[in-house]
Amino acid sequence: MYSVNVPVPGRVRTLANELYPELVGFETVREEHSCLLKRLGEADHVAQLQHRTHRALEGAPAVEAQITGIDYFAEPPLGSAPVVYLAVESPGLEAIHRDLTETFEAVSGLEGDAYVPHVTLARGGDMAAAKRLTERDIEPITWTVSELEFWDGTYRLPVSRVSLPA
Secondary structure, three states, X not given: OEEEEEEOOHHXXXXXXXXXXXXXXXXXXXXXXXXXXXXXXXXXOHHHHHHHHHHHOOOOOOEEEEEEEXXXXXXXXXXXXXXXXXXXXXXXXXXXXXXXXHHOOOOOOOOHHHOOOEEEEEEOOOHHHHHHHHXXXXXXXXXXXXXXXXXXXXXXXXXXXXXXXX
């Protein structure tokens, strides 16, 4: 599965590392952190998928994003629950997501109106632990999203980057 992801600054990775001791009871804890912006699907010709993505991003500006707290999905549409995440507020990222859904069909239940910008920390654990994490106060982290990554989910690696404004 290919996607467009938002790389996060080191301060977000540092926060995730600080939270790690409270996440070890979950089935899986993310070691790599980014914000999924749009799933693109599988591709027979990666270059064509990248070209379509670049075209869809034409004119997209650099945008502000902010980590505002910890939250969880009690009943995620895919995978084990709960999913604990860092909440990302960014009207700009939501606008870019909407633009991408005009080129690449929205995945029902995950994208379009259901899209929630976030950085996954862990999934599949105790609901009480997830609730406790949401009560923790964190300092907001604000950054400018000046590039996006074209991501290969099979190998869990960025394939290329797109600078913003695109």
